[in-house]
Amino acid sequence: MSRELLNRLGIEIPLLPTTSVGSFPKPPYLTKARSDRKKELISSDDLYNLEQQATKEWLDFQESIGMDILVDGEMYRGDMVAYFAEIIPGFDPGGLVRSYGNRYYYKPIIKSKLKYPGPMTVEWWKRAQTLTKKPIKGMLTGPYTIMDWSFNEYYPDRAAASYALAELIRDEVSELIGAGCKIIQVDEPAVSVRPEELEIAKNALQIVTEGQNAYFITHICYGAFEKIYPAMLDLPVHNFDLELSNSDLDMLEHFARHPFTKDITFGVVDVHTHKIEDVELIKTRIEQALKYLPKEAVWIDPDCGLKTRTVEESKQKLSNIQAAVEAVRAELQE
Amino acid sequence: MHLFFLAVEVTIGGMRIIASAHSSFPRVGDRPEEQKLRRAFAGLEKGKITEAEYKSAQDELISEILTIQESAGIEIVTDGLIRWYDHASHLARNLNGFEINGLLRFFDTNTYFRQPIISDKISGGNGAMADEAGFLAEKTSRTAKAVILGPYSMMRMSQNSSSINREELIEKLGTIIGSEISRMGAAGAAIVQVEEPFLIREPGGFDLFAAGFKALNKARGNTPILPAFYFGDCGKILDRLVDLPADILGLDFTYSPGLLEKIAVDGFPKPIAFGIIDGRNTRMESAGDIARAIEKAMVRIKGDTCHITSSCGLEFLPRDYAIAKLELTSKTAKLLNG
Numbered sequence: 001m002s003r004e005l006l007n008r009l010g011i012e013i014p015l016l017p018t019t020s021v022g023s024f025p026k027p028p029y030l031t032k033a034r035s036d037r038k039k040e041l042i043s044s045d046d047l048y049n050l051e052q053q054a055t056k057e058w059l060d061f062q063e064s065i066g067m068d069i070l071v072d073g074e075m076y077r078g079d080m081v082a083y084f085a086e087i088i089p090g091f092d093p094g095g096l097v098r099s100y101g102n103r104y105y106y107k108p109i110i111k112s113k114l115k116y117p118g119p120m121t122v123e124w125w126k127r128a129q130t131l132t133k134k135p136i137k138g139m140l141t142g143p144y145t146i147m148d149w150s151f152n153e154y155y156p157d158r159a160a161a162s163y164a165l166a167e168l169i170r171d172e173v174s175e176l177i178g179a180g181c182k183i184i185q186v187d188e189p190a191v192s193v194r195p196e197e198l199e200i201a202k203n204a205l206q207i208v209t210e211g212q213n214a215y216f217i218t219h220i221c222y223g224a225f226e227k228i229y230p231a232m233l234d235l236p237v238h239n240f241d242l243e244l245s246n247s248d249l250d251m252l253e254h255f256a257r258h259p260f261t262k263d264i265t266f267g268v269v270d271v272h273t274h275k276i277e278d279v280e281l282i283k284t285r286i287e288q289a290l291k292y293l294p295k296e297a298v299w300i301d302p303d304c305g306l307k308t309r310t311v312e313e314s315k316q317k318l319s320n321i322q323a324a325v326e327a328v329r330a331e332l333q334e
Numbered sequence: 335m336h337l338f339f340l341a342v343e344v345t346i347g348g349m350r351i352i353a354s355a356h357s358s359f360p361r362v363g364d365r366p367e368e369q370k371l372r373r374a375f376a377g378l379e380k381g382k383i384t385e386a387e388y389k390s391a392q393d394e395l396i397s398e399i400l401t402i403q404e405s406a407g408i409e410i411v412t413d414g415l416i417r418w419y420d421h422a423s424h425l426a427r428n429l430n431g432f433e434i435n436g437l438l439r440f441f442d443t444n445t446y447f448r449q450p451i452i453s454d455k456i457s458g459g460n461g462a463m464a465d466e467a468g469f470l471a472e473k474t475s476r477t478a479k480a481v482i483l484g485p486y487s488m489m490r491m492s493q494n495s496s497s498i499n500r501e502e503l504i505e506k507l508g509t510i511i512g513s514e515i516s517r518m519g520a521a522g523a524a525i526v527q528v529e530e531p532f533l534i535r536e537p538g539g540f541d542l543f544a545a546g547f548k549a550l551n552k553a554r555g556n557t558p559i560l561p562a563f564y565f566g567d568c569g570k571i572l573d574r575l576v577d578l579p580a581d582i583l584g585l586d587f588t589y590s591p592g593l594l595e596k597i598a599v600d601g602f603p604k605p606i607a608f609g610i611i612d613g614r615n616t617r618m619e620s621a622g623d624i625a626r627a628i629e630k631a632m633v634r635i636k637g638d639t640c641h642i643t644s645s646c647g648l649e650f651l652p653r654d655y656a657i658a659k660l661e662l663t664s665k666t667a668k669l670l671n672g
Contacts, residue, residue: 094616095651095654095655096362097649098361099445100437100445100447102379107652148442152615190442193441193442193443222437223439224439246437247436247438272437
């Protein structure tokens with residue numbers, strides 16, 4: 001449990017703090033603007049202003065429902081890997097690859113030696129943080145995941161590509177901390193898919209976080225957690241943000257056998273269904289979690305980024321999460 | 335006679351090498367005109383087009399993909415699996431007694447599948463997969479290869495909520511899938527590729543796999559089959575695959591260090607579909623290097639026809655690279671055939 005670290009960093013959190021994984025859906029006006037920008041129908045300044053507007057709307061919404069740790073919603077990003085690949089020299093944009101259903105992403109290609117281009121997310125974080133007193137997470141994609149979700153035509157193997165990326169992400173973390181960011185999430189959703197490479201992911205995250213004065217979270221989703229648990233607890237972060245509801249909380253059995261030794265951000269709603277989970281169901285899931293996890297170590301959020309849902313669906317899911325958490329808090333305090 | 339046996343007439347040293355598509359193909363490209371199916375899917379989800387209109391869009395794309403394969407010099411073609419949501423749920427939707435659950439990652443790809451749930455009432459299909467095979471055969475003059483997920487991988491990708499135990503279940507799935515294969519063959523598929531990616535990751539499941547395959551073989555009738563193993567080291571199970579009742583074996587050589595050398599030394603008593611063009615990376619191999627690597631193994635194989643193909647389906651690559659890999663496949667086949 002890392003409440004002490006958060007206190008040292010000047011961050012106070014309530015019991016069962018609520019947060020989001022990172023991305024929110026773009027409002028229709030921003031989706032249209034991004035399309036218009038590609039066709040050069042609007043200027044980059046026009047797009048930027050609308051991205052700012054959407055960011056503010058999402059921050060206002062999170063505050064309005066009482067969430068504790070906020071995110072900027074990534075209104076200025078498309079895909080979580082492509083965003084960085086478009087900025088980092090050495091990448092080629094690659095092309096569209098299907099993820100599932102009708103979802104596609106640009107899978108970039110490492111063509112030459114990768115170089116840190118200077119701050120990639122810091123200005124957005126700083127601007128968002130000026131709009132709220134609540135802490136906003138710095139949001140980065142992890143080196144192992146960027147490597148795994150890219151084609152590699154340059155580095156001799158996957159480890160070398162991961163470590164080269166880790167050096168760049170470390171520089172970005174330093175920039176975020178320098179700007180005042182205290183909570184940094186390094187998303188590593190790919191980390192569970194090749195258990196034999198957990199060591200590479202761990203070494204890469206070590207490069208990113210070692211000696212850096214921040215509270216680190218990593219988000220992992222849609223993989224075989226059971227194959228890397230409990231070994232994954234050795235990843236050098238303070239908090240694991242996990243997708244758990246999509247798989248009917250089946251990881252709880254594993255937590256029963258091997259206690260979870262770090263903080264956990266517990267996913268309580270499925271982000272791949274239009275169905276809105278009601279407050280009672282979410283409350284039940286939280287209560288289930290608390291049977292296996294110490295309440296001081298548990299944060300609550302959706303399973304994954306909400307960008308594939310509509311704005312309205314996302315707001316309903318988040319509102320229900322907040323209401324469920326408040327109900328559970330009240331019961332715990334009775 | 336099936337087109338499979340007529341596909342290539344060139345023979346060198348008694349062995350023919352046929353350039354083959356593996357299975358899937360990217361359903362969109364980067365250019366707007368290459369994204370018609372994506373727009374149609376979105377239209378279907380929003381209720382702006384009908385199921386029939388969406389199917390027409392799929393039909394049109396399959397025709398385009400066949401033209402791409404044929405232009406690239408591919409002799410054994412597929413429909414690119416563009417009607418599939420994913421390997422497991424496509425099969426489940428077209429059989430009876432399955433429900434479809436949440437998303438799970440498909441091996442170490444950034445591609446996901448919806449997990450089928452098996453009930454006590456599982457039974458044979460609605461004929462849709464045979465219709466798909468029939469459409470493919472009708473639209474091409476090349477050898478039509480249909481694709482289906484094998485019983486072992488289907489069982490491993492599904493959640494068993496039935497009262498059927500694993501031993502009974504694998505036989506039941508084998509029979510059901512074998513019957514589907516028979517129908518696909520009757521509808522025009524010259525050969526059916528039976529995908530079993532799970533087995534290589536779990537060699538300990540071989541006996542269960544073999545039981546399912548035995549049931550499949552009994553039910554498939556005369557339709558030729560090509561069991562395909564990928565995303566793992568095929569060398570670990572090679573000796574046990576020898577006796578599999580199959581016409582040809584599909585092996586992923588990109589995950590199997592030393593496998594070509596092993597075959598070059600020990601020989602192999604069955605034709606092989608060499609999955610050697612890397613379907614997971616954009617880096618382009620040299621046709622000459624691949625041909626030289628295969629040559630020594632090829633002469634030790636019993637049979638007169640082998641295939642060369644990608645290590646897995648090409649849907650994990652952007653479309654332009656997938657096309658380049660198809661061209662590389664046929665170029666390598668030409669080098670090998672002399």
